[in-house]
Amino acid sequence: MKQAPLNIEEEYRLELQRFLESPGEKSLRRAYEIGREAIVAGKGLLEMGAIHRVVLGDLLRAAGSVEECYRLTLRAGEFHSESLSPFEMASRGYQETNAALQRSLNNLLAAQEELRRNERHFRSLIEHALDIISILDSSGVIGYESPSIERVLGYSSEELVGQNAFSLIHPDDLPGILDLFSQKLRAPGSSASGEFRFRHKDGTWRILEGIGTNLIHDPSVRGMVVNSRDITDRKKLEEERSRLLVREEVAQAEADANRRLNLLAEASSLISSSLDYETNLAAVAHLSVPYLADWCFIHEIDEGGVLQRLAVSNCGPEDGDALRALQSRRALELDPSGTFAKLIGTGKPELVSELGDDALLALASGDEQLALVRGLEFRSALIVPLMGLGRPLGCITLVLSDRGRSFGSRDIALVEDLAHRCAAAIVNARLYRDVIRERDKAEKASAAKDEFVAILSHELRNPLMPILGWARIFRNQDAVMRDSVLSEGVRSLERNAQIILRLVEDCLDLTRISERKIRLDKKVIDLNEIAESSVEAAREMAKEKDLRLVVRLHPSNLCVMADQTRLEQVLMNLLTNAVKYTPNGGAITIGSRRVDGEGEIQVKDTGIGIAPDFLEQIFEPFRQGSNLWLATESGLGIGLSIVRQIVEMHGGRIWAVSEGIGRGSAFNLRLPVTAVSPAVAAPLAPAGRAREGQKPMCVLLIEDSADVLYLMKLELGWLGYSVLMARNAE
Template identity: 35%
Template sequence: MAVQVDDLPLPPDEPEPDPDGAADAEKADILVVDDLPEKLLVFRTVLEELGQNLVLVRSGADALREILQREFAVILLDVNMPGIDGFETATLIRQHRRCRHTPIIFITSYADEMQTARGYSLGAVDYILSPVVPEILRSKVAVFVALYQMRRQVRRQADARAAVMAAQAARRVAEANDRRSAFLAHASRMLSGSLQITVAMNALAGLLVPELATLAVVLLCDADLGAGEMLAASGQAGGAALQLSTGREARLHEQVRGALHDAAHTRQPVRLDPEALAVLTPAAFGLSAAGETFPPLRRAQAVPLVFGERVLGAVLIACSDVGESGAADAGLLEELAARAATAFENARLYLVLQREMLERQAAQEELQRTNRRKDEFLAMMSHELRNPLAPIQTAVQVIRRVAAPHPKVAWALDIAERQLKQLTRLIEELLDVARISQGKIVLKHETLDLNAVIAQSVETVQPFVDGRRQALKVVVPQQPAWLLGDVARLTQVIANLLHNAAKYSPEGTGIELLCWLEEDEAVLSVRDHGIGIDAALLPRIFDLFEQGERGLDRAQGGLGVGLTLARRLTEMHGGRIEAFSEGPDRGSEFRLRLPRVGRVAPATGQALPQETAMAPWREALRILVVDDNHDAATGIAAMLELEGHAVCTAHDGEQALSAATTHRAVVVVLDIGLPLLDGYEVARRMRAQPLLAGALLIALTGYGQSEDRQAAMEAGFDHHFVKPADPQLLLACIRQWSRQQAPGGAGERRPTVNAS
């Protein structure tokens, strides 16, 4: 809201002052309101050069008391004050007739469009951001002081003509302020009308030409916005329509391009010299003259577009008439540049957000492609690995039929069949996961009794449980628990849970399978007393290939797909599966919930534990075989027995150290990945014992990298074989070492034993 001079209050009639007091009588009163003493000191320092009377107060209430006692030429009012803030103080000031039209300049450290509009609605004549520029503040206050003194002088001299001229001058100033405020408000609306950078550039060009300049060039300097893109515009007031031209900055003349980059680099306006002005013609930007002729340009400057610490671009304006400076003053251009920089920053953030969304979308699509390729690979690998299983199974059966009865042959074929079944199970799990991921598994739904499925599942895993000397307790309802599902797949789910419970529980422990009926569900719980599940792993336990941390022994083995398969098959039946554990070594529980098609009462039942045992073999050179895989240890022992050696086996590090001393072994075939103590530590402790210091230590392990071989040598091993090792090479190594220990051999003779 602009203030016009003829609306300014006239001072009350006063007697003519004496000549000695004339100077004091000419001084105007200036009211400064701010709650901070240090800022009042700054205002005093800045304004005391005006030679006027400064009244400094620290609150709105004090300001209201002062305006009741005297009249002020201008009021400088801080917006943010405790108690009565600047806007409330201005409202109260306007309620007094004496100060209804007193010019108010708001001082603030922050102002947005809404706050500025409110200030002008209260009669503010200007808005100055803090910290203030002394020259600007002093000049603006001086204008209003001069206007006030002019009105007082007009009244004193009763010069009607002078009063009219002063009023007209003040009106022009007010109208200019009105035009400035309206222009900036319009500029803000135009620049913020879109988040597209091209639209913002066009809007800025339309604001500059022809209102403020005859020709304008907007150059982008920020990489996110497309550094090097430029827009040129030309036009004249009353001439043809605005002309625009876009392109790269390479089209610009070297001097023009240099001025724009200098402004962006220094963050300060840069004026063009007359030589550079000569090259600023519409034709240089692919534009035609607006009208018959294009007037020569008189002045031009480049202004940076800065938002915070980021330089977004620069704008060059050129004017053909020096008189245009009245509208395009430096302050107005700087404010317009600041608003344009805000609009450009919003457009940049929008572009960055769009780019990030596209990148996330591309990453998601790539992840989907990766998952699809993984599923295809699992399916292909499972099929390819399953192909050799049939001939292996056939070969085992042929050997059973044609080979002469022999305990070792029967034992070897038993091992082959057990390992073949394990390999088949792992491959089937991989294949099933791939099938489910590709949607290729179709359930054969039928009405079934969950008790029958449980019995079939227990039968499937009973040999594995018995082999680990574990007791399986089964409690099921007395009446049938009717479900709608696929018998084979539900058997697979329950057997998988039981197999996991047995695999991750120590030998000789108990496993419980409990089943009961709830309102609409049949619930099956498998509980063990094994290694438990870490809290960090529990939320991911059903993820594909997810397993807990394992040591070198890999005692539990597996691929980490069994639980994933169980969950997906359960979900295909409309059920869900949950995992519970109190932490490591506290056991775990897996609870399966399936929808029922009938209701029966729960009851209890039993299961019968069974035990199995293995006996060691002994033969001639005293050899110790250590492997946590019983079949692997027994197989190597049998092969060495056939050579006439006395062999014993151990299945963990502590057993190995004890057996090596008891058996007085001279050769130790030692696995690296052992429970309790790994093979490296066992080898180091054996080398520290006098009886084993000269023994032949052979590492037989699945860890076959060069660093693994180096670690084995440093631990005291003599040789390093990678599984599956060639039996003949292993035997040749032992025979060579034995020959070296014989009289005349290269090494010291080790004691041997005869076959017994």
């Protein structure tokens, strides 16, 4: 197909390019022919000049340097001059066109010089900038690296160009950076920022903050442009500042915690200093302001259910008159359906943002105080009930007047702890008061009991003395003892009178011990001698029940410091119990030995035994080993209690051992031994009978009981004394 003819501008452009590529006469002839064609087409000189400027401008923009532009302009001028030769006035048109071209060339040269200056300025900024400018391709390979990389990371630009930037990023940071990079690859023109660690040339890690912009589709860039800045020092400063802030916060928290602990410790010390809880709680109220609140009220619900204000304290001296008016202890009228009563009843702390009159009435008493409290501008309150024994005992009310303060969770927890301690103080004081009240009742009852027992025992001893005395007299009368019935009656009379006398003596001893009226007459005695004398005293009782008495004493003396009478009383009690609770035909063993610097006496029987649960209880007053003891013999169950107390008064100990009911029992008594031997007392000569030729010794008897008086006169007379009697000392 035949191509369409080109227009003058296209033809001019084509031939000019050919001329510039291959100058010669042939090309110049084409310039002349184009000029002729332009004349034929009606083109003028100015139009041809405009076509030349357009074509030349396009060529100059594609030129690489100013020298090239200058060369192109001259060569193109030659071509243009030839194209104008057909025109009349060619020289004039050439001059005009050339002048315009010269102006354009000068403008272009000036623009290029400005471009060079800007390029030098930009390059200087890039080279001296703190930021690193990098251009990466879509796989992360570095295509350009600004010179500042060497100052920041130690690498030269040439060292990094061609490397993959991701290979120098810290492994922990790499996944996030790769994910961000891939997101931005899918969004041309978008930007994203991030922080990551980059390996320095010396092997250390520096923290960089980078902003990446996707310019891969921009023909002039074709890459991901990343501006990075070293923020390692800033990060260190931030971390140090964070550590300092943390330390400061920790120090403040510790100081606050210490202050709270000190407050609780001081409050605990105040509360526990005495059982006067009202005074102590007033001190706690004073301690609570101004640290916890501006005002502190402590109320108590007494045992009658009446709410009473115990304490008030505030931190402002300007409110002194109000404080004095509110400090008087008064019973307050509490509406059961009101807010205050409901809050106390919940048993939980409650924040009240606005205090109504029903709550203010719980803080004030009467219209005058209510008006006073209203004037104090109470803003908010924290009400914490005092709970004890499963019910509300009162409350602590902390009030704020300052609008710049508020109660936090730690304040509530602290006041709850404080409330628990205050409630415990009230409970302890009330329990102590109840204990004292009950103790006083018990002491009065015990004193009355002891007085009754002492009187009863005394009254029982008086008639017992004649009974025992006449029984001894009858037992020494041959006429009475030859009669089997009378002899048995006398023995029974004496035996039962002795039992009653022992019970009476036990009651008196128990009373003396409780009143600490027993005095020990201690001296060095031999336990073996006490054991032997006690065995002999009990032998008659054992014989009546056909019991075998086995004595196994330590071969040498076991000397102790003791009251002989009381120690004999202890052993006689143990032997009497052994006889009482051992069936006929049984055996009782009395032994002594030295154990670890102590002397021990053991009374062991084959009797009814003691239940394991009762081995300690039998030493309590009015307790016995089992019901079998009750069924065996009469007794009050106080003998062993007296025995233990006497032994402990001697610095010793006593305990029982038994394998159970029906297995017998053993009582072990231990006392500290002494190295001093017992003194041997010289036998006393009978003082009653007068020697031959001497008058009998005269004895004055004063006794209000006529029966006892006559009996003693009779027995003393038989001993050879002369007796004078009187019923009283008058």
